[in-house]
Amino acid sequence: MLMQTHEARLDALRKELQRRELDGFVVPISDEHMSEYVGAYAQRLEWLTGFGGSAGSAALLADKAAIFVDGRYTSQVRDQVDGSLWEYKSVPADSMAEWLGQNAAKGARIAYDPWLHTRGWAQAAAKVLAGYDVELVEADSNPLDAVWKDQPVPSDAPVFVQDEELAGQSSADKRAKIAEWLQEMRYDATVISALDSVAWLLNIRGTDVVHTPVALSYIILNQDGTADWFIAPDKVPDDVTRQLGNAVRIRPRDGFEEALKKDYAGKRLAVDPDRTVAAVFQALEAGGAETVRAMDPAVLPKAIKNEAEIRGQRASQKRDGAAVSRFLHWLSVEAPQGRVDELSAAAKLHECRKxxxxxxxxxxxxxxxxxxxxxxxxxRVNEETNRQLEPNSVYLVDSGGQYPDGTTDITRTVWVGPDTPPAEVKDRFTRVLKGHIALDRQVFPAGTSGGQLDTLARQYLWMAGVDYGHGTGHGVGSFLAVHEGPQRIGKSRGGQAGTGQELFEGMILSNEPGYYKPGAFGIRIENLVLIEKRKIEGMEGEYFGFETLTFVPIDKTLVERDLLTADEREWWNLYHAKVHDLLAPQLEGEVRSWLDEACQPL
Structure with missing residues (x-):
């Protein structure tokens, strides 16, 4: 009989831990590839607790349990997770290791799955727990999987080729470039386990993870440019095999750990500590290999888009902009009449994109x-949280599409009339807009990082004594992950990943400042931007700026015109003129008339 309640699931896991003589266990949202979004089989935290966010973790003991999420999920975790079973903890203020140490008995053994955590996490947690006389131990197998009786199996969907015309570079050329780096650094090979890096390197895509076109597999790339691709062989069609040629050996994914232990004795391998699980390091070292900490060599070239990828991004954005505009026109007609809720709006937007x-x-x-x-x-809307778009309210929609030539991500905030928006809403929206414009217009020297640009987007909110709790910008892939590193625009404090990364020509980022008033409304304006070279008369050194890629009208109803400077109004007018030029040929009838009005100058 399958367990239907989260209380029963928690009880079953505790009994399994007791059977294994373990006193606690840690459950992250993760998979064997340290992915942000994971396949259904790896949604362990959601199965155990009910939490459906994309970042979080849990810790449980025999008599206590806690779930740890950041400020983005403060409300969501309380809606989805039973507070009588789980304590709510906020990171980074609350430390999971500290919580375990303070609540576990001395001599307790806390288990973790080394295939779901980095080595750095395990070492840091073990050090904290040792201070409480508590031991962190590796689980031989995941105890949660032992009690998840109807756990989905990993996807068996076939992979497919990403055409070189869209990729802009052959897999052989990519592998050769990384092989040159291996030779220069005197590494024998590198382990690549991030799924989007594998997809980019081999010019393949898959459907194993929802919303991210990747396939569950690993690559070990050797110094001579050959590679061992660990993937379920049945997932690889003949056309993929032909494209890759004899230099890529296809090996079973379930043989990956054994190969790490047996094939690399005496070899020196580069392994990314942030994108590779602890088990990979342990298997290599158990087999006599030397591991060297180094960033995944596919990450930076993947982030710096080539001309073909940039052309594809512009083309996909143009189509996507028309789709979103059709949706916004529909919304302007239907929502004020009370005929739209959050679910029907999301479904209509999906239909427009299709x-x-x-x-x-x-x-x-x-x-x-x-x-x-x-x-x-x-x-994330569901049947329980679904709300009607009420007259005289704020509606925020953040969405994106995966197309063979590009990945899109756009947020628009809309006023559902018929009355004029309140002064507070217009003030906050306009401050968000001013920050968006400031970042979009900024020119910056080579060597600048995303952390150095973040304040530009927040400055006008700060002047009003308010802020937002998320980053300002993330990297975006090319028909790959919508959140792609290593670049990021955000606050630099606490060593947040990516904020110190130097920005290079060809990188794509989001520009998405926002404002959120709990219990009332949220505002965000998001476009994607491309880093390009800029020429400045008399400049000394190399300078960059942003080319805007996303073109969809921004709701003029929410703008407090008097808060904008002349330069900001000029930006608005030029942006909407470009929106009209790109989208008008794709639209007709009432939608075209709506666009004409939406793009009128301020």
Whole structure:
């Protein structure tokens, strides 16, 4: 009989831990590839607790349990997770290791799955726990999997070729470039386990993870440019095999750990400590290999888009912009009449995207938040939370599509009339807009990092004594992950990943400042931007700026015109003129008339 309640699941896991003579266990949202989004089989935290966010972890003991999430999920975790079973903890203020140490008995043995955590996490947690006389131990196998009786199996969907015309470079050339680096550094090989890095390196895509076109597999790339690709062989069609040629050996994915232990004795391998699980390091070292900590060599070249990828991004954005505009026109007609709720809005937007071209998937679950739901930056609507778009309310929609030539991500905030928005809403929206414009217009010297640019987007909110709790910008892949490193625009404190990364020409980032008033409304304006070279008369050194890639009208109703400077109004007018030029040829009838009005100058 399958366990239907989260209380029963928690009880079953505790009994399994007791059977294994373990006193506690840690459950992250993760898979064997340290992915942000994971396949259904790896949704262990959601199965155990009910939490459906994309970041979080849990710790449980025999008599206590806690779930740890950051500020993006403060409301969501309380809606989805039973507070009588789980304590709510906020990171980074609350430390999971500290919580375990303070609540576990002396001599307790806390288990973790080394295939779901980095070595750095395990070492740091073990050090903290040792201070409480508590031991962190590796689980021989995941105890949660032992009690998840109807756990889905990993996807068996076939992979497919990403055409070189869209990729802009052959897999052989990519492998050769990384092989040169291996030779220069005197490494025998490198382990690549991040799924988007594997897909980029081999010019393949898959459907194993929802919203991210990747396949569950690993690559070990050797100094001579050959590679061992660990993937279920049945997932590899003949056309993929022919494209890769004899230099890529296809080996069973379930043989990966054994190969690490047996094939690399005496070899020196580069392994990314942030993108590779602890078990990989342990298996290599158990087999006599030397591991050297180094960033995944595919990460930076993947982030720096080539001309073909940039052309594809512009083309996909143009189609996507028309789809979103059709949706916004529909919304302007239907919502004021009370005929739209969050679920129907998300479904209509998906329909518009499907009708615009070769949509393969959404790039993430659409954030469709009306009124107070919009105040949760990572809100995910469901039947229980679904709200009507009420007259005279704020509606936030953050969405994106996966197309063979590009990945899109856009947020628009809309006023559902018929009355004029309140002064507070217009003030906050306009401050968000001013920050968006400031970042979009900024020119910066080579060597600048995302952390150095972040304040530009927040400055006008700070002047009003308010802020937002998420980053300002993330990297975006090319028909790959919608959140792609290593670049990031955000606050630099606490060593947040990516904020110190130097920005290079060809990188794509989001520009998405926001404001959220709990229990009332949320505001965010998001476009994607491309880093390009800029020429400045008399400049000394190399300078960059942003080319805007996303073109969809921004709701003029929410703008407090008097808060904008002349330069900001000029930006608005030039942006909307470009929106009209790109989208008008794709639209007709009432939608075209709506666009004409939406793009009128301020």
């Amino acid at each position: 009708n615009c071209g070769d949509l393969r998937d959404l790039s993430f679950d659409t954030i469709s938040g009306s009124g107070p739901n919009g105040a949760n930056p990572h809100y």
